Amino acid sequence: xxxxxxxxxxxxxxxxxxxxxxxxxxxxxxxxxxxxxxxxxxxxxxxxxxxxxxxxxxxxxxxxxxxxxxxxxxxxxxxxxxxxxxxxxxxxxxxxxxxxxxxxxxxxxxxxxxxxxxxxxxxxxxxxxxxxxxxxxxxxxxxxxxxxxxxxxxxxxxxxxxxxxxxxxxxxxxxxxxxxxxxxxxxxxxxxxxxxxxxxxxxxxxxxxxxxxxxxxxxxxxxxxxxxxxxxxxxxxxxxxxxxxxxxxxxxxxxxxxxxxxxxxxxxxxxxxxxxxxxxxxxxxxxxxxxxxxxxxxxxxxxxxxxxxxxxxxxxxxxxxxxxxxxxxxxxxxxxxxxxxxxxxxxxxxxxxxxxxxxxxxxxxxxxxxxxxxxxxxxxxxxxxxxxxxxxxxxxxxxxxxxxxxxxxxxxxxxxxxxxxxxxxxxxxxxxxxxxxxxx
Numbered sequence: 001x002x003x004x005x006x007x008x009x010x011x012x013x014x015x016x017x018x019x020x021x022x023x024x025x026x027x028x029x030x031x032x033x034x035x036x037x038x039x040x041x042x043x044x045x046x047x048x049x050x051x052x053x054x055x056x057x058x059x060x061x062x063x064x065x066x067x068x069x070x071x072x073x074x075x076x077x078x079x080x081x082x083x084x085x086x087x088x089x090x091x092x093x094x095x096x097x098x099x100x101x102x103x104x105x106x107x108x109x110x111x112x113x114x115x116x117x118x119x120x121x122x123x124x125x126x127x128x129x130x131x132x133x134x135x136x137x138x139x140x141x142x143x144x145x146x147x148x149x150x151x152x153x154x155x156x157x158x159x160x161x162x163x164x165x166x167x168x169x170x171x172x173x174x175x176x177x178x179x180x181x182x183x184x185x186x187x188x189x190x191x192x193x194x195x196x197x198x199x200x201x202x203x204x205x206x207x208x209x210x211x212x213x214x215x216x217x218x219x220x221x222x223x224x225x226x227x228x229x230x231x232x233x234x235x236x237x238x239x240x241x242x243x244x245x246x247x248x249x250x251x252x253x254x255x256x257x258x259x260x261x262x263x264x265x266x267x268x269x270x271x272x273x274x275x276x277x278x279x280x281x282x283x284x285x286x287x288x289x290x291x292x293x294x295x296x297x298x299x300x301x302x303x304x305x306x307x308x309x310x311x312x313x314x315x316x317x318x319x320x321x322x323x324x325x326x327x328x329x330x331x332x333x334x335x336x337x338x339x340x341x342x343x344x345x346x347x348x349x350x351x352x353x354x355x356x357x358x359x360x361x362x363x364x365x366x367x368x369x370x371x372x373x374x375x376x377x378x379x380x381x382x383x384x385x386x387x388x389x390x391x392x393x394x395x396x397x398x399x400x401x402x403x404x405x406x407x408x409x410x411x412x413x414x415x416x417x418x419x420x421x422x423x424x425x426x427x428x429x430x431x432x433x434x435x436x437x438x439x440x
Contacts, residue, residue, distance in 0.1 A: 029067035036063050049083050074105050086117050104142050107135040111171045120178045132171040139165060166196035173205060182209040190276050197275035198236030203228040214403055219257055220282030226250045227271035259285035285366060297338035302346045305337045306365040322400040330396055344392040352384035363391050374408040381419055392417035
């Protein structure tokens with residue numbers, strides 16, 4: 001989710017720019033002549049934005065080398081902002097940076113506008129990346145002790161630098177995310193949150209990027225970031241309705257991933273206390289099952305066999321394993337686990353492809369709500385069984401997808417236990433029995 005253009009721009013007169021303005025006003029600047037002064041006074045009093053923009057252009061044409069050209073750029077950007085013209089703002093910021101590659105104001109706006117304009121073209125991402133790195137490159141100079149305004153404390157000056165750096169790292173993270181460089185994006189978002197914990201949107205994006213890595217060990221980290229976005233209630237927090245939605249989604253996904261809510265309260269507390277995760281290791285249901293695989297071979301050989309198959313399918317060479325060992329094989333078909341022969345898998349029904357005349361059943365073996373297997377029936381069934389119905393089956397794997405994980409079995413209806421009985425067909429040539437006449 002992106003902040004709206006209006007919301008992203010509302011604080012431009014605050015924070016770093018306010019201190020930058022204080023510093024600029026402390027510099028020795030002079031008017032070229034009385035006419036320049038009068039023109040600027042006229043601009044300051046003008047209420048109509050288009051007229052103000054025309055006057056600002058006059059100022060630039062008549063006094064291109066004005067000592068106040070940086071303030072003029074800021075006025076042009078602010079006027080375009082009031083007009084809702086993001087392109088005008090970006091063009092002006094780019095012009096300012098072209099004139100002065102170390103312009104704090106120009107680079108500041110380029111960084112904000114890269115996100116708020118939401119242009120994900122290669123050219124826009126390249127431009128945004130260059131602006132963000134250039135912005136970081138001027139931090140030592142701009143925030144040097146010698147440039148600190150007298151009105152600012154050392155702590156304020158340090159905080160302004162951290163907030164400015166967070167803006168740049170946020171932009172770099174967003175750019176990497178849109179390039180699908182998810183682990184790199186994660187690192188940038190962590191840098192942003194470390195400098196400014198109020199950049200809660202970075203937590204949302206960091207969670208999304210960790211999910212998209214598709215790496216099991218990063219899913220717990222993703223859940224931490226989603227918890228952070230849900231529970232953070234300080235400056236910059238998400239709206240309450242969105243936080244409530246994030247909380248509900250986090251709790252559901254936590255249980256789906258981990259198997260229960262053990263450890264959830266501790267993760268929430270950690271997310272409230274810190275913007276970034278420290279030593280997060282949350283085991284998935286499958287990891288927990290795998291740790292107990294030897295015990296499962298004794299207590300639940302059916303599940304143990306499936307976990308073994310799923311583990312190999314989830315490995316890096318899972319597609320090759322499917323093609324060489326599973327595709328078109330008849331399984332479990334008497335496979336032996338811990339001395340027990342498994343003739344059919346035991347599963348729970350999750351859903352069907354249709355309420356009537358269903359031809360595909362989605363079932364779970366690892367847990368009753370996990371959609372991990374599709375049974376492609378030979379012939380449709382009249383109605384879909386109730387969710388949670390016990391299903392036993394044997395069949396031949398025909399398709400496999402790693403994300404989302406799903407193994408499709410081609411099965412004959414006779415090899416599936418738990419299907420509703422087919423309707424009894426009326427015998428041909430036999431007239432239906434007549435109802436007895438009611439007794440008088």
